[in-house]
Amino acid sequence: MPTIWLGILNTLDANPGKWDLSHMKGMLVGGSAVPRSMIEAFGERHGLTIVQGWGMTETSPVASTAALPHDLLEADAETRLDLMAMAGLPLPLVEVRARVGDEEIPWDGEAMGELEVRGPWVASSYYDTPEQSDRWTADGWFKTGDIVSLHPRGFIQIKDRSKDVIKSGGEWISSVELENALMAHPAIAEAAVIAIPDAKWAERPLAAVVLKAGATASADELRDFLAPNFAKWWLPERFEFVEEIPKTSVGKFKKMALREQFAQEPAKT
DSSP states (O other): OHHHHHHHHHHHHHSTTSSOOTTOOEEEEOSSOOOHHHHHHHHHHHOOEEEEEEEOGGGSSEEEEOOOOGGGTTSOHHHHHHHHTSOBEEOTTOEEEEEETTEEOOSSSSOOEEEEEEOTTSOSSOTTOGGGGGGBOTTSOEEEEEEEEEOTTSOEEEEEETTTOEEETTEEEOHHHHHHHHTTSTTEEEEEEEEEEETTTEEEEEEEEEEOTTOOOOHHHHHHHHGGGSOGGGSOSEEEEOSOOOBOTTSOBOHHHHHHHHTTSOOOO
16 A cells, blocks of 8 residues: 555655665555655665556456556656556456446546456456446446546556546546645655535545645645646645544545545635
8 A cells, every 4th residue: 555655665764774675676556546756766765666556356456567568668767657657557358448428538648537347357246236236337347436547558547536536617636646746745744635515616626735744835835836737727725734644444545534524624724
């Protein structure tokens, strides 16, 4: 889980040279989207390679990995990092597509839709629960609940869970992209982005951030940090500075708890 590895990274950074990492080749990390900044930090500061993977219990459990094909191993560092920060290429025999409604999205790395998968080790039903049959399409694809973009080379980029994507003015905003960008800020230890109700736009993003020990940052500073890489309407409406982001038992951000805390709470002045 990336949140666990972020804690390990912070510990390694705070104690340089304390542990011998020379026998480690790298780590396979999954559970949620891995921040690009974390992949870069482990590589540059500790000589460790993160290979991101994606899967679910229903895919038994791995369906893709971000190991680069041979023709991309010599690409420039920025291109390699961009691809390694995606969920990777489907494993052999696993098929993927993404749709909005009944329409497939183009594989252009921009359009977003719900990821659907099928393959020999992808579940075809849940045991004795016919009420959940709607998780499969009529032609046998499993609807994952993950919102993704598909790169022209076939790389999967996880944008959000369908329950967490922010629907603002009829357009989708990826909370995961905003979180990973915020966690690249040198003052930020963790960041979680949620949707809050908005009378005009239906939903707007709110960012809950945890500062690193001794670090400072303002909402305006963080908004300016994000601005060069995101459309203006993607930028969080509010920033809330918290001591800790609630997590599930496996280390995922518990966004429901954040929504309950902040959805009805006015912005601090």
